[in-house]
Amino acid sequence: MKDKNELNPVDQLSPDTFKRAEELCARLSSQLSLDKRGQARFFNGALMDLGSLSRRETLLTVADFADQPWFTLITDQPLPTTEQGLLVFKIPPNEDRRYLGRIRLTRPGRRRDDGEDRHFAVFEIVRDARR
Numbered sequence: 001m002k003d004k005n006e007l008n009p010v011d012q013l014s015p016d017t018f019k020r021a022e023e024l025c026a027r028l029s030s031q032l033s034l035d036k037r038g039q040a041r042f043f044n045g046a047l048m049d050l051g052s053l054s055r056r057e058t059l060l061t062v063a064d065f066a067d068q069p070w071f072t073l074i075t076d077q078p079l080p081t082t083e084q085g086l087l088v089f090k091i092p093p094n095e096d097r098r099y100l101g102r103i104r105l106t107r108p109g110r111r112r113d114d115g116e117d118r119h120f121a122v123f124e125i126v127r128d129a130r131r
Contacts, residue, residue, distance in 0.1 A: 039065060040063040040064055040065050040072070041063075041064045041066075041091075042061055042062065042063055042064075043061070043062045043064065043089040043090065043091055043097075044059070044060075044061060044062075044089060044090075045059075045060055045061070045062040045073075045087060045088055045089030045090075046058065046059050046060065046087075046088055046089070047060055047073065047079065047085055047086070047087050047088075047103075047123075048085070048086045048088075049080055049082040049084065049085055050082075050084040050085065050086055050100075051082055051083060051084035052080070052082070058075060058077070058079060059075075060073050060074060060075040060079075061073070061074040061075070062074075062087065062089050062123075069124070069125050070101075070122050070123055070124050070125060071087065071099075071122075071123045071125070072120060072121070072122060072123075073087075073103070073120070073121045073122075073123050074118050074119070074120055075106075075118065075119045075121070076116070076118065076119070077119060078106045078108070078119045079103055079106045079119065079121045080103070081103055081104055081105070081106075082102060082103050083102045084100070084102070085100070085101050085102060085103055085123065086098065086099075086100055086129065087099045087100075087101060087123055096130065097130070098128070098129035098130050099123070099125050099126075099127070099128055099129055100125075100126050100127045100129050101123050101124050101125045101126045101127075102123075102124050102126060103121045103122070103123055103124075104122070104124070105121065105122070106119050106120065106121040107119065107120055107121075108120075
């Protein structure tokens with residue numbers, strides 16, 4: 001596990017460079033993917049964009065890939081880009097989790113085993129809001 005005080009290389013990129021990198025990745029072949037099914041724990045959760053005036057909650061599924069400084073969010077609808085998201089969910093046995101973070105990109109997707117189209121977003125954890 002990485003030291004939480006260690007610098008994240010992504011944070012060293014300018015917003016323009018990061019945007020260009022995302023655009024390049026979006027153009028890559030969708031035939032390439034890493035299948036991580038079976039490696040994540042899934043939880044029901046909700047996301048609220050604290051930067052939005054509506055402060056509407058979006059119900060979603062949280063995929064936790066152990067020891068990563070982010071979560072994958074799975075929804076039926078695209079999530080808005082936000083720098084001030086509040087993600088809440090419970091893990092057994094009834095332990096609350098609350099994180100402040102950001103979402104920069106939501107992408108549609110569907111695997112053969114999925115019945116419906118889904119939207120996937122990376123929720124970058126900025127701060128654990130339980131403390």
